[in-house]
Amino acid sequence: MTILVVAEHDNQHLKAATRHVLAAAQAIGGEVHLLVAGQHCAAVAEAARALSGVACVLLVENDALESAGAECMADLVLSLVHDYTHLLAAASASGKNWMPRVAALLDVAQLSDIVRVDAPDTFTRPIYAGSVWATVRSEDTIKVITVRATAFEAVAETGGSARLQKVDATSDAGLSRRTHLALNDSSRPELESARVVVSGGRGLGSAERFSALLEPLADKLNAALGASRAAVDSGYVSNDYQVGQTGKIVAPDLYIAVGISGAIQHLAGMKASRVIVAINKDPDAPIFAVADYGLVGDLNQVVPELTSAL
Amino acid sequence: MKVLVPVKRVLDYNIKARPKADGSGVELSGLKMSMNPFDEIAMEAAIRLKEAGQVSEIIAISCGTQACQETLRTALALGADRAVLVETDEALQPLAVAKLLKVLVLREQPRLVICGKQAIDDDANQTGQMLAALLGWAQATFASRIELGTDHASVTREIDGGLETLSITLPAVITTDLRLNEPRYATLPNIMKAKKKPLETLTPADLGVDVTSRLTLLKVAEPPARQGGIKVNDVAELLDKLKNEAKVI
Structure with a gap:
C-alpha cells in the first residue's frame, strides 16, 4: 500500500490539519507520501520533510495554482494519483471542494469526513449531523478519502527525513479564477487548530x-x-x-x-x-x-x- | 437560461436520527421526511433568478424511491416549472446520482445547475462537485452570493478564514451555503397549482446508468457517548476546576 496525502498550506506554512491527516494515513498503514502543491511553496515542502512518518514529499510549484479553482487542483492530483492505493486530504473547505472531482474522474466512490480507520478498506464516518456513525467498506481500487482532522492525533513535527521529489505538473483549465479574496483579521488563532x-x-x-x-x-x-x-x-x-x-x-x-x-x-x-x-x-x-x-x-x-x- | 435543481428527500432536520436495532441502517419508517434544507436554498436561488428575468425555466430533479414525488411536488409548489423523478429502490451513492444528473443535463442542456452543498442525511458533500467534474464544467461550491452574467457567473464563496469571489465560465455547477438566502414557504394556491405541473418518471436503466454501489454499509451505531460532568456554583469554583482538576488553564 502507498498512500498519497495532499497537504494544506498557505505557501508559507503547513496547516495543522495536515499532520492529523498524516496520522489517519499511518493508521491505514504502508508508505506515506505528501503532496505540497502551490505557488513558491518550496519552503513548506522542505519543512514537511521532517514530519514523522513521511517517506517522500512531492513538490509541485505552479503559479496557476495560486488563483485557480478546484478544477485545476483536481486535475493536478488526478495526474499523480494512479500509483497509489489511497488518496487522503483534510475535510476542510478546500479538501471538500476539489476531492469529489478527483473521485468522480477516477470513477470511485468517495468516503467523506472519516473519523476512524477500521481496516485499510473499512472506515467509520459520521452521518446525520453526527447523530449516527456509519462503518463502510470500499471495494474501489483507489480509496478516495477526506479526513476529519480533529478525530486523529497529529503526527510529530520532527523526527522524519523524507526524500524530496520535484514534479512538473501543470494544469489550468481556465474554467474559473479568483477575482477577489477577503481574509479575516488573523490576529487570533485559527478556529480549527486553536487550543x-x-x-x-x-x-x-x-x-x-x-x-x-x-x-x-x-x-x-x-x-x-x-x-x-x-x-x-x-x-x-x-x-x-x-x-x-x-x-x-x-x-x-x-x-x-x-x-x-x-x-x-x-x-x-x-x-x-x-x-x-x-x-x-x-x-x-x-x-x-x-x-x-x-x-x-x-x-x-x-x-x-x-x-x-x- | 434553463436551470436544473436536484432535490433530495431526507429525514426532516428536526428529527434526531437513530440506528435501527440491528444496526443495518437508520430508522426512517413512520418518520417525517422533507426536502434537504440546502436544496431548498438552491430552489430559492433559482426562483429568484427567474423572478429577476435571468432564468427562463427551472427543472427540479430527484433520484430515489417513488416517495420522492412528494419532494418534487414541493419543488413545483415553490416555483419549479416541471420535474423529473429518476425512480429506483437502490440506495444511491453521490457518484451514482452525479451520473444520473449528467445524462439529464446532456438531455436538457441547462446553463446552470444549482445544488445544495450537502444532504443532511449522508453529509457527503460530493454530488455537485462530481457532476461538474463528469461534465468537465466549472464549479463554485459553498456559495453565499451569485451574480449571473451571460457567459460567466460571479460567485462569492466561503473558504477557511474568509471569503473569495470566483469568476466561473458557464455552463457551471453552483452549490449553496446557508447564507445565500432564506427560502420561502409554498403557499396553498401554489401547492394546488403544483399538482397540475408536469412530472416525468424515468428509471436509471432508461438513462443507461449503472447505479450499483461499490461501498458496503457494514453497520450504523450511536457514536461514543460523552459523559456529562458537574455543575459548578460560581466563577471561582469553575476556575479552580479548570486549573487544578482539568489542568487546561
Missing part, C-alpha cells in the same frame, strides 16, 4: 454584546472565537465562525460555550473537545449534558467576572 475556543450563541442577544463580552475573554485565553448556527443566523458574526455540522468541526483542549443551548448540529461540531465548559441561564439546556463543567447563570455577569479573574 482554546470561546464560542457564543443566541443568548448573547446582539452582535455588540457578542464582541463586548467574548472578545476580552478570548484575548485573555489566547482563544479562537466561534459561534453557534443560531448566532450566525441572527447576524452576530459571519458564517466562518460557525461551529457545527454545517460549519467547522473543532476539538480544542478547552471549549467554552456561552449562551449556547446545544442543538444536535452544534454538538456535532464540538463534542470531541477535551474539556467543555457551558455557561447558560437555562439549567435544562442540552449543552449541560455534554459539558464537563456547567455554570448556570446570567452570562452578562459571569463572563466579565471570569475574564477579570483570569
